[in-house]
Amino acid sequence: MIYEHIPEEMRINPEEKEFYISLGKKIKLARDRLGLSSATVAAAIGVNVDQLEKYENAVLAIPVYHFIPLLQYMKFPKELENLK
16 A cells, blocks of 8 residues: 555545645745755755655645744745645
């Protein structure tokens, strides 16, 4: 199974998929607008580039312990103000 070795908090339930697709797009849009590379952001939040890209592409749910540092590092970008 695809989730066999993935922590529970990073698994995306089918009902949550649209939210994580939207969130990932907003993270990438904010990162691009700020001129930040995926390597820079990944290092700042303590993950590798592959994992950050999985967050951006809604392969993995971004857990709060990575999301809060991401918001702080990116200085709370406007793209991530109104999440639904």
